[in-house]
Amino acid sequence: MEHFSLSEFNLLIKQTLSNHLAPSYWIVAEIGEMNVAQKGHCYMDLVEKENNFIKAKMRATIWSYTFASLHNHFEHIAGTPLKKGMQVLFNASFEFHEVYGVSLNIKDIDPNFTLGERERKKRETILQLEREGILDLNKSLILPQVPQRIAIISSESAAGYGDFINQFTTNPYGYSADLRLFQATMQGDQAVQSIIDSLHRVYAIEEQFDLVVLIRGGGSQTDLDCFDDYNLCAHLAQFPLPIVTGIGHERDQTIADLVANVHLKTPTAVAEFLLNGMMQFESDITGLFDQISKFAQRLIQSNQERLVQSKHVIDIKAQNTVQRCGYELARIQQTIERKPPELIKTYELALSSIDKLIDAHDPKRILRKGYSITQINGAYLSDVTSVGPGDQIETTTEDAHITSTINTVRFTKNKES
Numbered sequence: 001m002e003h004f005s006l007s008e009f010n011l012l013i014k015q016t017l018s019n020h021l022a023p024s025y026w027i028v029a030e031i032g033e034m035n036v037a038q039k040g041h042c043y044m045d046l047v048e049k050e051n052n053f054i055k056a057k058m059r060a061t062i063w064s065y066t067f068a069s070l071h072n073h074f075e076h077i078a079g080t081p082l083k084k085g086m087q088v089l090f091n092a093s094f095e096f097h098e099v100y101g102v103s104l105n106i107k108d109i110d111p112n113f114t115l116g117e118r119e120r121k122k123r124e125t126i127l128q129l130e131r132e133g134i135l136d137l138n139k140s141l142i143l144p145q146v147p148q149r150i151a152i153i154s155s156e157s158a159a160g161y162g163d164f165i166n167q168f169t170t171n172p173y174g175y176s177a178d179l180r181l182f183q184a185t186m187q188g189d190q191a192v193q194s195i196i197d198s199l200h201r202v203y204a205i206e207e208q209f210d211l212v213v214l215i216r217g218g219g220s221q222t223d224l225d226c227f228d229d230y231n232l233c234a235h236l237a238q239f240p241l242p243i244v245t246g247i248g249h250e251r252d253q254t255i256a257d258l259v260a261n262v263h264l265k266t267p268t269a270v271a272e273f274l275l276n277g278m279m280q281f282e283s284d285i286t287g288l289f290d291q292i293s294k295f296a297q298r299l300i301q302s303n304q305e306r307l308v309q310s311k312h313v314i315d316i317k318a319q320n321t322v323q324r325c326g327y328e329l330a331r332i333q334q335t336i337e338r339k340p341p342e343l344i345k346t347y348e349l350a351l352s353s354i355d356k357l358i359d360a361h362d363p364k365r366i367l368r369k370g371y372s373i374t375q376i377n378g379a380y381l382s383d384v385t386s387v388g389p390g391d392q393i394e395t396t397t398e399d400a401h402i403t404s405t406i407n408t409v410r411f412t413k414n415k416e417s
Contacts, residue, residue, distance in 0.1 A: 010098040017096055024093045024107060031086050032057065040064030042071070042082075046104070052121075052229065053189060060092060060104040070109055077111035085122070089113035125230045125255055134237040138261045141242045145281045147210035147274065149178045151241070153198045155186045160217030160248050160267040167271035175278045180209075186216035191226035196235050206241055214256065215246040215267035227254035236260060246270035367398040384409065 004012065032054075033045035042062040048055045062070060075081045082088070089112075092104040129135040154161040161181070168179065182201055185194035195214070202212055214236070226232060227247055233255045236243055242261035246269055247254060257263035264270050359365065363373060373396045374381040381393065388409060395402040 007098050010096070014096040014098065017094060021094050024091050026089060026091050026110075027104070028087065028089050028113070029056075029058075031082065031084050031088060034082060034084050036067070040067060042067045044106075052225065058102060058104060060090075060106050061095075062106045066107060070106075074109055074111045082109070085119045087113070087119070122228050122255060125228060125233065126258065128230060129233060129237060129255070129259065132234075134234060135259060137237050138239060138243055138259055141240075141261055143242045143244075143261055144210045145277045147177060147277075149209045150180070150274075151202045151209045151212045152179060152181045152215065153184050153195060153202070153212060154181065154215045154267075156181060156183055158186055158215075158217045160215050160246070163217070164213070164215050164246070164267035164271045167268045168275065171271075171275050173275065173279055173282075175275055177274075187224075187226065192229045192232045195226070195232055199235050199239060202241070203239070209241055211242040211244060211261075212239065213244050213246070213270055214260070215248070215270055217248045217267070224254055227256035229255075232256065233259050244270055244273070364398070367396070370398075372397045384411070 029046035029048055031044055032047040033043075035043050037043065041064045044060040044062070045057060046060050047057050071082055089110040090106050091108040092106045095103045095105050097103070126135070152161070152164070154164075165179070169176070182198040184198040185191050199212075202209065224247060236256055237259035243259075245254075245257050245260040245263045246265065246267040247256065247263075248266050253263070262273065264273055367373070375394045375396070376387060376391060381387065387393065387406060389406050391406045393404050393406060395404060
């Protein structure tokens with residue numbers, strides 16, 4: 001039976017393809033990966049997608065002597081350098097190596113075919129989220145400074161998850177939190193739905209968590225396509241808990257990063273971010289405690305000084321009050337000691353005046369002047385119209401009492417009896 005060795009068969013493929021293919025072709029593809037080696041050679045992974053799934057993939061090379069001029073010319077015309085995610089129109093020859101397989105040798109790139117389909121779709125997704133008013137919803141949530149209950153969406157077998165757990169749990173500060181993993185596929189065709197399912201599981205018990213961490217390890221740019229998916233990013237943007245992403249890429253930002261409350265490059269960076277928040281909180285609390293302690297000390301010292309001052313003022317006022325009261329008592333004593341003689345003299349003068357007044361009105365004094373006092377029936381006679389002939393009256397002089405009977409009454413002012 002005729003047979004080929006593997007190398008012979010690969011050589012047959014190479015010769016057959018060389019005989020049937022043109023020297024070069026213009027091809028449209030998306031740059032899935034792009035790396036420039038130290039020697040100046042550019043290595044790419046080219047992809048074609050359909051309905052967001054990779055339909056075709058092939059390696060490509062731009063040798064250094066071509067890449068230098070080609071890249072500069074492209075950037076000058078297109079206004080942007082070649083980069084991952086860009087859809088490009090390039091001229092390449094087909095290469096088949098017996099060991100390394102199929103690849104393309106790029107000879108030229110059309111700079112007028114600038115932005116790739118991946119980049120365009122990404123921009124369209126961002127605009128759609130913005131039009132719907134949900135792009136910044138998660139960013140508006142308040143991120144707790146010291147989260148104690150953290151939901152982690154990741155793959156348990158992912159290196160990024162292990163990095164996060166190790167960084168967080170072995171921190172030198174002794175900080176801890178309740179970390180709960182919600183298992184999800186983090187790359188491939190099933191990643192979008194798997195992550196959304198995990199979000200639903202967290203949402204069902206959202207009151208048990210303070211925030212959600214979405215992390216995964218490194219990978220190629222095409223492995224991150226799920227994080228530009230509209231459906232996933234819409235769920236992330238509208239999630240009621242703050243979301244922190246650490247998707248493990250160093251250069252490009254996914255839409256998931258854009259809608260998240262906080263985005264960081266790696267899972268390790270996410271752990272550091274959370275720990276730094278806790279450390280800052282502890283520092284703030286310590287600072288506040290120091291401020292309160294110093295304020296209390298200043299307040300105590302101030303009150304002590306005020307007490308000393310108040311005591312001094314009270315002592316002085318007490319002394320002044322005692323002294324003033326002593327002066328007042330002495331004055332009152334002097335007044336009391338001086339008043340009796342003055343009162344006696346005043347009363348003596350008053351009694352003397354009264355005595356003189358009494359003496360001046362003494363009936364005997366009047367009688368001595370030749371006057372007499374007439375009484376009728378024991379009462380002083382002041383109205384002569386009340387008496388008449390036959391009435392008996394008594395007349396008192398200075399030295400005698402005379403009893404008389406009235407014979408006639410003659411009035412001196414036209415009054416008759």
